[in-house]
Amino acid sequence: MVLGGGVHVPAEHPDPLPFKAWLRSEALAAGFARVGFSGCDPFQAEEDQLRTWFQEGRGTLLPYLDPATLLDPRALWPQARTALVGFFPYGRPEAVPGSAPGSLKLSRYLWGPDYHMLLKPRLARLLEAAQAWWPGLEGRVCVDTAPLLERQLAVRAGLGWQGKHTLLIAGKGGSWGFLGVLLLSLELPPDKPFGTQQCGTCTACLEACPSGALTPFRLDPSRCLTTYTIETEAEPPPEVAAALAESRWAAGCDACQEVCPWNRAPLWGDPALWGGSSPLHTRSAEDLPRGAAQWRKLTRRTALRRVRDRHWRATLARILDS
Ligand code: B12
Ligand code: SF4
Ligand code: SF4
Numbered sequence: 001m002v003l004g005g006g007v008h009v010p011a012e013h014p015d016p017l018p019f020k021a022w023l024r025s026e027a028l029a030a031g032f033a034r035v036g037f038s039g040c041d042p043f044q045a046e047e048d049q050l051r052t053w054f055q056e057g058r059g060t061l062l063p064y065l066d067p068a069t070l071l072d073p074r075a076l077w078p079q080a081r082t083a084l085v086g087f088f089p090y091g092r093p094e095a096v097p098g099s100a101p102g103s104l105k106l107s108r109y110l111w112g113p114d115y116h117m118l119l120k121p122r123l124a125r126l127l128e129a130a131q132a133w134w135p136g137l138e139g140r141v142c143v144d145t146a147p148l149l150e151r152q153l154a155v156r157a158g159l160g161w162q163g164k165h166t167l168l169i170a171g172k173g174g175s176w177g178f179l180g181v182l183l184l185s186l187e188l189p190p191d192k193p194f195g196t197q198q199c200g201t202c203t204a205c206l207e208a209c210p211s212g213a214l215t216p217f218r219l220d221p222s223r224c225l226t227t228y229t230i231e232t233e234a235e236p237p238p239e240v241a242a243a244l245a246e247s248r249w250a251a252g253c254d255a256c257q258e259v260c261p262w263n264r265a266p267l268w269g270d271p272a273l274w275g276g277s278s279p280l281h282t283r284s285a286e287d288l289p290r291g292a293a294q295w296r297k298l299t300r301r302t303a304l305r306r307v308r309d310r311h312w313r314a315t316l317a318r319i320l321d322s
Helices: 016-029 047-055 115-133 150-156 204-208 225-231 238-247 292-298 309-320
Strands: 034-039 082-089 139-142 177-184 249-251
Touching: 016 034, 016 082, 016 115, 034 150, 082 115, 082 150, 115 139, 115 177, 150 177, 225 238, 225 249, 225 309, 238 309, 249 309, 292 309
Parallel strands: none
Antiparallel strands: 034 082, 082 177, 139 177
16 A cells, blocks of 8 residues: 555555554653644645745844755655654743742753753654564654754644744743654544634733844844843844843753743643752842852753853853843
């Protein structure tokens, strides 16, 4: 039997529908609170806006993003036919950046263990189990680092919409969640894509952004605090440096999500899955590490390890010595 897209399915293979239902239930059991399936055809509706975004130079500080690859999941992996997309909640009601006396703000996504290390093995184990069920099946695990439009795939898979802050909002589940993608070489019936975005006339995120990085459904990385505290050691322009000092976001930034009405009663991360939090979040600014060895020790197995100690020191200086 040959399914659409030229993928060969041996006659002895079981029915794709129960297989899809099984994949979904296993992904839910692995900690994803929402799971959906989409096809892997190139993104067409998104093409013009994506290309304009790059032509305007918005990708300059993120040189790993390439419009041609982003627009076609099969440019990343030619065998891709189905994307299983999962939303993995990470918010914790008790994790409120800046709430401890004298502390700086570290984004919620950094309060637990490194999410790459948490999500990738779960999806890899799911793939392994799926291969036992469906011989010959191939797959690729993508969490954050692959050139793939994960939020657009999530919309296609019916998980939610991209809010005006550009993040995926899983309806009443909110936006405090990581996305994990398992690309599969097998064509499975896709879920219904999410319909119209539900931001309505709200503009809370645009107004809350400390550095004016947002216009509706569009982010300018050269103004986003996360770019300068996590992604690049480039010097922020003076007005962005001033916003950084004023807002005290020392690693990442949650300002646009904190004000979102869809985050009023969100899906919370499961403490059993989402580990203990580092002491960095509640230390007062004066007690934060400045030395390389201490930084390495305190950031071990956390996503903050991706920030080099000299970058961290530069951010601290921008906030505390300004
Ligand atoms: C690069 C990147 C960043 C960059 C750029 C962010 C961005 N919005 O693109 C920076 C460093 C700033 C960043 C910050 C953050 N990130 Co980030 N990031 C990524 C990454 C690796 C790629 C994103 C990408 O491809 N951007 C390219 C641009 C072009 O994509 P886009 O904005 O969606 O493009 C559309 C719009 O621009 C629109 N458009 C363009 N022009 C116009 C004009 C009009 C009029 C309209 C209507 C639309 C429009 O059309 C484009 C095509 O659809 C993804 C992982 C992945 N592989 O997907 C994680 C990812 C998006 N990040 C994530 C997170 C958690 C964050 C932070 C919250 C971390 C933090 N707390 O500090 C912040 C949030 C900032 C924000 N408001 O988005 C999560 C988001 C989870 C979720 N619920 O959505 C992801 C999915 C990682 C993951 N696997 O979990 N990130
Ligand atoms: S993460 Fe912060 S700086 Fe970046 S767009 Fe959101 S509010 Fe603005
Ligand atoms: S704050 Fe308002 S405009 Fe921004 S993403 Fe949430 S609902 Fe949409």
